[in-house]
Amino acid sequence: MIRLSINGKTHNVEVDPNTPLLWVIREQVGLTGTKYGCGIAQCGACTVHIDGAAVRSCSFPVSAAAGKRITTIEGLAQGKNLHKVQQAWLEHDVPQCGYCQSGMIMAVAALLKEKPKPTDADIDAAITNICRCGTFQQVREAIHAAANANANAKA
Amino acid sequence: MQMNRRTFIIGSAAVGGGLALGLRLPFGPDVARAQDGSPEVGVWVAIAPDDTVNIRVVRSEMGQGTITGLAQLVAEELECDWSRVRIEYPTPGESVKRKRAWGDFSTGGSRGIRESHEYVRKGGAAARVMLVQAAANQWKVPASECTAANSVITHAPSKRRTTYGKVAEAAARLPVPQDVALKDPKTWKLAGKPIKRLDTRDKVNGRMVYGIDLNMPGMLNAAIKACPVFGGTVKSYDAAQVSGMQGVRKVVQVGDDAVAVVADTWWQAKSALDKLPVVWDEGPNAKVSSATIAEVLKAGLDADQAFIGNQNGNAKEALGGAAKKVEAVYAYPFQNHACMEPMNITARYTPDKCEVWGPTQNGEGAFAAVLAASGLPAEKVDVYKTMLGGGFGRRGAYPNDYVTQAVLIAKQMPGTPIKLLWSREEDMLHGRYHPVMQCRLTGGLDANGNLSALHMRLSGQSILAAVRPQVVQEQKGRDPLSFQGVFESGEHAFTYDVPNLLIDHAMRNTHVPPGFWRGVNINQNAVFMECFMDELAEAAGQDALEFRRKLLGKSPRALGVLNAVAEKIGWGKPAPKGVYRGLAHLKAFNSYVAGAAEISVTDGNKVKIHRIVGATDPGYAVNPAQIERQVAGSFVYGLSALFFQECTVKDGHIEQTNFHEYNSMRIAQMPKVETILLPTGGTVWGGIGEPTICVAAPAVLNAYYRATGKRIRSVPLKNHGIELV
Numbered sequence A: 001m002i003r004l005s006i007n008g009k010t011h012n013v014e015v016d017p018n019t020p021l022l023w024v025i026r027e028q029v030g031l032t033g034t035k036y037g038c039g040i041a042q043c044g045a046c047t048v049h050i051d052g053a054a055v056r057s058c059s060f061p062v063s064a065a066a067g068k069r070i071t072t073i074e075g076l077a078q079g080k081n082l083h084k085v086q087q088a089w090l091e092h093d094v095p096q097c098g099y100c101q102s103g104m105i106m107a108v109a110a111l112l113k114e115k116p117k118p119t120d121a122d123i124d125a126a127i128t129n130i131c132r133c134g135t136f137q138q139v140r141e142a143i144h145a146a147a148n149a150n151a152n153a154k155a
Numbered sequence B: 001m002q003m004n005r006r007t008f009i010i011g012s013a014a015v016g017g018g019l020a021l022g023l024r025l026p027f028g029p030d031v032a033r034a035q036d037g038s039p040e041v042g043v044w045v046a047i048a049p050d051d052t053v054n055i056r057v058v059r060s061e062m063g064q065g066t067i068t069g070l071a072q073l074v075a076e077e078l079e080c081d082w083s084r085v086r087i088e089y090p091t092p093g094e095s096v097k098r099k100r101a102w103g104d105f106s107t108g109g110s111r112g113i114r115e116s117h118e119y120v121r122k123g124g125a126a127a128r129v130m131l132v133q134a135a136a137n138q139w140k141v142p143a144s145e146c147t148a149a150n151s152v153i154t155h156a157p158s159k160r161r162t163t164y165g166k167v168a169e170a171a172a173r174l175p176v177p178q179d180v181a182l183k184d185p186k187t188w189k190l191a192g193k194p195i196k197r198l199d200t201r202d203k204v205n206g207r208m209v210y211g212i213d214l215n216m217p218g219m220l221n222a223a224i225k226a227c228p229v230f231g232g233t234v235k236s237y238d239a240a241q242v243s244g245m246q247g248v249r250k251v252v253q254v255g256d257d258a259v260a261v262v263a264d265t266w267w268q269a270k271s272a273l274d275k276l277p278v279v280w281d282e283g284p285n286a287k288v289s290s291a292t293i294a295e296v297l298k299a300g301l302d303a304d305q306a307f308i309g310n311q312n313g314n315a316k317e318a319l320g321g322a323a324k325k326v327e328a329v330y331a332y333p334f335q336n337h338a339c340m341e342p343m344n345i346t347a348r349y350t351p352d353k354c355e356v357w358g359p360t361q362n363g364e365g366a367f368a369a370v371l372a373a374s375g376l377p378a379e380k381v382d383v384y385k386t387m388l389g390g391g392f393g394r395r396g397a398y399p400n401d402y403v404t405q406a407v408l409i410a411k412q413m414p415g416t417p418i419k420l421l422w423s424r425e426e427d428m429l430h431g432r433y434h435p436v437m438q439c440r441l442t443g444g445l446d447a448n449g450n451l452s453a454l455h456m457r458l459s460g461q462s463i464l465a466a467v468r469p470q471v472v473q474e475q476k477g478r479d480p481l482s483f484q485g486v487f488e489s490g491e492h493a494f495t496y497d498v499p500n501l502l503i504d505h506a507m508r509n510t511h512v513p514p515g516f517w518r519g520v521n522i523n524q525n526a527v528f529m530e531c532f533m534d535e536l537a538e539a540a541g542q543d544a545l546e547f548r549r550k551l552l553g554k555s556p557r558a559l560g561v562l563n564a565v566a567e568k569i570g571w572g573k574p575a576p577k578g579v580y581r582g583l584a585h586l587k588a589f590n591s592y593v594a595g596a597a598e599i600s601v602t603d604g605n606k607v608k609i610h611r612i613v614g615a616t617d618p619g620y621a622v623n624p625a626q627i628e629r630q631v632a633g634s635f636v637y638g639l640s641a642l643f644f645q646e647c648t649v650k651d652g653h654i655e656q657t658n659f660h661e662y663n664s665m666r667i668a669q670m671p672k673v674e675t676i677l678l679p680t681g682g683t684v685w686g687g688i689g690e691p692t693i694c695v696a697a698p699a700v701l702n703a704y705y706r707a708t709g710k711r712i713r714s715v716p717l718k719n720h721g722i723e724l725v
Helices: A021-028 A084-091 A101-114 A120-126 A136-154 B066-078 B092-097 B117-139 B164-172 B266-275 B290-300 B315-320 B363-374 B401-410 B424-429 B463-467 B469-474 B522-539 B544-551 B556-569 B624-644 B693-708
Strands: A002-006 A009-013 A047-050 A053-056 A069-071 B008-010 B045-047 B053-056 B085-089 B146-149 B152-155 B160-163 B220-226 B233-237 B248-254 B258-263 B278-281 B307-312 B324-332 B344-350 B353-358 B381-385 B418-421 B437-445 B451-460 B500-507 B580-588 B591-602 B606-617 B672-677
Touching: A002 A021, A009 A021, A021 B266, A047 A101, A053 A101, A084 A101, A084 A136, A101 A120, A101 A136, A120 A136, A136 B624, B045 B117, B045 B164, B053 B066, B066 B085, B066 B117, B092 B363, B092 B381, B117 B146, B117 B152, B117 B160, B117 B164, B152 B164, B160 B164, B220 B248, B220 B266, B220 B401, B220 B424, B233 B248, B233 B258, B248 B266, B248 B401, B258 B266, B258 B401, B290 B437, B290 B451, B315 B437, B315 B451, B315 B500, B324 B522, B344 B363, B344 B401, B353 B363, B353 B401, B363 B381, B363 B401, B401 B418, B437 B522, B451 B522, B463 B469, B522 B544, B522 B580, B522 B693, B544 B556, B544 B580, B556 B580, B556 B591, B556 B606, B556 B672, B580 B693, B591 B693, B606 B624, B606 B693, B624 B672, B624 B693
Parallel strands: A002 A069, B053 B085, B220 B418, B353 B381, B451 B500, B606 B672
Antiparallel strands: A002 A009, A047 A053, A047 A069, B008 B085, B045 B053, B146 B152, B152 B160, B220 B258, B233 B278, B248 B258, B307 B500, B324 B437, B344 B353, B344 B418, B437 B451, B580 B591, B591 B606
């Protein structure tokens, strides 16, 4: 039995401790917003937050997540209020097929926590998710917009 | 959860989970109804009493924005309240029952909008006429005195108003008018505007349901492995080795070439499959390699027999008499689509019903695959589409490999829903690959440096010979699609006017199955033709743009997009220090497209793409904001292919197994994309999703030559030690 805290809720799961966190989130816990893309931490579609940091959950054993604070795309909004990154994504109409976007949004949310006003170089270094539709131009615009929303909120 | 519901609903109005759990409502059979019970007003529109407008779409949404664009076109004619629009996917089973009421489901070839715009607009217009008539009947006034706007019908003389929702039941009982006038696109208020997509909200909160996300009571998960060598079969496997593993329910053979493990969860199925001993009969292709395939294609460059795709004058004779001759050989590799969502589908089979749920670019193609694999008649089969995590041609109708597999597994466990999901590795090893091609171009210049003769010899694989052999048979062996962008006529016609021209194809098919890959054959044909145009211009001592312009006298729309990108990129004006430019154009899918790139190169091999300008003339533009995104996205897909992507063959199988060996562009490498939209109208609508993909690669290659003096003639650039930074 492994005890997981996901989006503020506790889940006790009975799984092989080597099972990647991704598959426990998707199959045992039933939160399917976090996606499988490659299984080898290359594409970032499976990105979640563990204690606030972006982690590629397809290559992270569930046993290592026990007792930590896990946030998935479903837990990013505060109730009905979308996270500023989600809001910027809506306003900039970022997703195309949308499959990679949960991971992209989670990676960006973690970046903004660390660097509230990232430069283009910061974005290039931190956001390495694959998007086969090619939404990068809108992704970059929306990151800057979310960062500005951040600044305005603080002002 | 009721699984045999008729439709999936997609869009911001969809109820929790992004997947409406519809109930069959107790309405009579007199009027056809949408899933929410609202009456159909013609087949394209159903309107609920609360004025919710269900617009039917049968083309698949895979990110290209087609459901939004088609809904805009229907809503434009319907005059409905856009904020109340949602999308409904009728099923192929429903369509078959109703004599294909919604037409073609196929979503490829950039056809989603361009080949259905007329009948969906008529559907919207017909519904408006019916709704207005129903209101007029109620008020006992002539319909001609009533007007409709924003889902409200007004009879001005008596100052009466009603809404679409209030008269929809009555409207649904009126005959559907066949002869309705369509608006002049110049008067559009909703279509043609850069409005937001309908499906974004659920894509930012994790609620959108893709095939991989489906869950049903009692559902089991399957992982599959097919013989890595195409054409090989299963010799034996030892199920006992894994049948005791946690969660494993069954180990099954799937057709003659694959084995699957069915388990409680997919991770358990995949873990067991990894440990399952399988012996393959690799068949006759086990010795084929990229090198042996390249030899076969190389021989085709000199073959006597070839199918002609475009010809005028006498190219061979004119080449013999040319003042100057230029020759070059180019090559293009196999490439995988690598959709972000690996292939998957969920199937449930009983002797009375076989249903599948999941992503497909062609509901009817999937339907045909279920029919064949289940052995059941059409009335006992149906297909329910989810959102697609990318498509790019991989999820088209031919051959629906993953659908067939899922049904074959489900047949071995009747009554149990089976979700079959391919691993990324399976997806890489069993693609339907971009065809492999070589090309020799020979050009002749006269004494004044004019292009007097051109021979383009293609040698390589035919997609249609593999997937639609009847078309090739009708063409006496020729695959007309091989000539996309350089063909004699039609939506992929060659735009240059060359007095002596021969474009022919020595068909050399391989055991590696080819498929439609975003842009299809325009990818290689544009690299071949547009890089060679630069080679010819240089040999003639002329500017690459001027050289092209002289050959485009009979193609004003091609000239239009080419001039537009040249102007925007600053062609003919000095570039910033260290920055070099290249350009390219083509006609594809009935759109005219051009691209111009600015790059710099450091250390001779590190390429930075600063900007790409893309121009497109599709005739009509339904949603400029989505077109911009499609153009930029096509460049990402095309440039990923140019720099990184090749599927090589060793011992009969594909060598690349995942993204670490098959890279894709990241945000750091993304150039600034500037889109120019030049819709010039006319009677023919062009496509959007694919055409521009083909101009990015030659524009960058031509710029690379200017920067380095090195002419690169084969893809991908990683094979030349060239990096994208």
